[in-house]
Amino acid sequence: MEFTSVQGEQRYAALVRAAPETVVGLDFDGTLAPIVDDPEKAHIHPDADAVLTDLATQVKAIAVITGRPARQALDLGGLEQVGDDVAATGKDLYVFGQYGNERWSSSARRVVGPRPPAGLASFERELTRTLRRLDAADAFVEDKGLAVAVHTRRLDDADATFERLLPELRELAQRHDLVVEPGRSVIEVRSPGVHKGRAVRTLVEELGAGGFAFAGDDLGDLEAFEAVRDLAGDGMPTLLICSSSEEENALVDLADVVVRGPEGVLALLAQLSDDARQLRA
Structure with a gap:
């Protein structure tokens, strides 16, 4: 250490x-x-x-x-x-x-645990179209029940895709009263607070x-x-x-x-x- x-x-x-x-x-x-x-x-x-x-x-x-x-x-x-x-x-x-x-x-x-946050289902419906538009349709989408995580690690251009997705998913999340939590090659969307x-x-x-x-x-x-x-x-x-x-x-x-x-x-x-x-x- x-x-x-x-x-x-x-x-x-x-x-x-x-x-x-x-x-x-x-x-x-x-x-x-x-x-x-x-x-x-x-x-x-x-x-x-x-x-x-x-x-x-x-x-x-x-x-x-x-x-x-x-x-x-x-x-x-x-x-x-x-x-x-x-x-x-x-x-x-x-x-x-x-x-x-x-x-x-x-x-x-x-x-x-609580029920899924309001807005998560409608966010998920728009997410597929957003990923396709950003040439990230092959990103792994993990449904966590109370959140959704988009993983770019498996992609050939993982870092570039992450940087491309982050601002777009943050804006999409805000429209549904959700927040974005960026991690290591993953963008998680969940309820605020x-x-x-x-x-x-x-x-x-x-x-x-x-x-x-x-x-x-x-x-x-x-x-x-x-x-x-x-x-x-x-x-x-x-x-x-x-x-x-x-x-x-x-x-x-x-x-x-x-x-x-x-x-x-x-x-x-x-x-x-x-x-x-x-x-x-």
């Missing part, structure tokens, strides 16, 4: 001291699971279960906060099994799906957290980073972790520590567990 500043090292040390009251929030794709061309074939790193279960013995709770539907993240990540293992330590694993629109926990064991930062604040309020760490990899995690920075401004021990890659480094300048992909994230979390355990030994 690489701290971005002396202050980053100091924040890590403070978080170790506050570990028993700390909630650890984690993005899914690019943070727990390697990025793959087919989003339906993503799986969390094989070390994740063991690392998260051990981490649970040292912190207050663990939460996966993802743009994916909660049920999809649970299935692809094997997170129900992880939840069972975390529950055996006496702690909870939370999954906030679709940026916080959906919730699951290892104690409640069911996904709770719900984002990962709100999920962070919900966890702090509901669990009475005395510390917060969050790990993410792209612009979809920006609101979570901003929420954690606000918590730091209020005096709470915090840590911002950027999972970087060759193609995505948007959060590097905002992070306290930079690691390399899911493997680096898990190595850092394992170190956090060890340091917290030794401090209390």
Whole structure:
């Protein structure tokens, strides 16, 4: 791991001291699971279960906060099994799906979420024509129930198509009272007002957290980073972790520590567990 500043090292040390009251929030794709061309074939790193279960013995709770539907993240990540293992330590694993629109926990064991936003169905009807007009008819369109994601990763001109689509889809979304969330080769359209930062604040309020760490990899995690920075401004021990890659480094300048992909994230979390355990030994 690489701290971005002396202050980053100091924040890590403070978080170790506050570990028993700390909630650890984690993005899914690019943070727990390697990025793959087919989003339906993503799986969390094989070390994740063991690392998260051990981490649970040292912190207050663990939460996966993802743009994916909660049920999809649970299935692809094997997170129900992880939840069972975390529950055996006496702690909870939370999954906030679709940026916080959906919730699951290892104690409640069911996904709770709202109805699809008004305007989403009419947006989808126009989307097909828009993609055809922009020579992007082969982009993969993922219906998430509460949102729609347009993936360009599989296309030969993925980056150029992404840049071409983004302003057009943002304008189309606005006409239907929806918002756009750009990610790594994906443009997601969903209802306004719900984002990962709100999920962070919900966890702090509901669990009475005395510390917060969050790990993410792209612009979809920006609101979570901003929420954690606000918590730091209020005096709470915090840590911002950027999972970087060759193609995505948007959060590097905002992070306290930079690691390399899911493997680096898990190595850092394992170190956090060890340091917290030794401090209390």
